[in-house]
Amino acid sequence: MTPLLELRSISCGYDNTVITQQLSFQLQAGEIACLLGPSGCGKTTVLRAIAGFNPLLSGSIVQNGTPISAAGFTLPPEQRGIGVVFQDYALFPHLSVFDNIAFGLKGRSRDEKREAVAALLQLVELPDLSARYPHELSGGQQQRVALARALAPKPKLLLLDEPFSNLDTDLRRQLALEVRSILKAQGIAAIMVTHDQEEAFAISDQLGILAQGQLQQWGTPTELYYRPVNPLVAGFVGKGELFSGECLDATTVRTELGTIEFAEPFGAEVGKPLSLFIRPGDIRPSIEPGAVMATIEQKEFLGSSVVYQLSLPSGRRIESEIYEPLMLEVGARVSLHVAAHRPIAFAL
The missing domain is CATH 2.40.50.140 (Nucleic acid-binding proteins)
Known part of the structure; x- marks a missing residue:
């Protein structure tokens, strides 16, 4: 089976400074993965490379068998069909919830947009808040709107950059489980980056530990917890x-x-x-x-x-x-x- 996404020995960085190197993994359609690691380890850099925002220094990224990034070549983000949920939600403050979600529904009639937005608001359990503005929402509600906006174009892959870091601990766990349920119901694959182990365990089918610029281990959360390949992985997926x-x-x-x-x-x-x-x-x-x-x-x-x-x-x-x-x-x-x-x- 051709992977939905494949990273082949990619190295990423800025101004020729290498931040992550020789990183490889595969993601199948409908699979949810998480990159877990300390702050500054390069998680967001990898995510931005997958989205097409950052070029590669070496290696390649392949989507459904077609290269979308390599050294000297980067397919524009808008041509990748990949949704992104940012850490700060990135909602437009001057637009209502309805218009924020409808922003990605280019070329559709008003009635089509209304129907699609209503369905998405129902999906993220905010059916009555379409007329509100971002400043009138709680942090958890803003995150749900950001998720709905990212899902509106029906991407096959969704990237989430520490999406719950601004929320309290209990709400983070609750939203992680809810997001997993939504993605599974929609058949959408996702990659999330976080430094929170419980959050990563709650949402992921596959888990990668990124530290010291390298992917230390890739596998199921159970495999990493019970069979860590080195002390660094062991200490990051559980106290000890x-x-x-x-x-x-x-x-x-x-x-x-x-x-x-x-x-x-x-x-x-x-x-x-x-x-x-x-x-x-x-x-x-x-x-x-x-x-x-x-x-x-x-x-x-x-x-x-x-x-x-x-x-x-x-x-x-x-x-x-x-x-x-x-x-x-x-x-x-x-x-x-x-x-x-x-x-x-x-x-x-």
């Missing part, structure tokens, strides 16, 4: 810390947290050092005696969980998150146990 260890056998490793036995092998060579990535939810303090003892330095009650800051005998401080009413007090001495879930190990 690296612990040095020694592989004792195919499923056992000795670390500062004690000897840990896993249910499945982790592929390290026996007797060799390795680095083990352990998440706070896998570190469990207990009042029962154990091989490794720690002191509770701080605790934070979060409602559904309690986060403990623990100091190890070495002086290192680590974090444990418990999702049950195990109310230990600051200053208490506890033993530590590591849950034997899937190992995330990296050779040193």
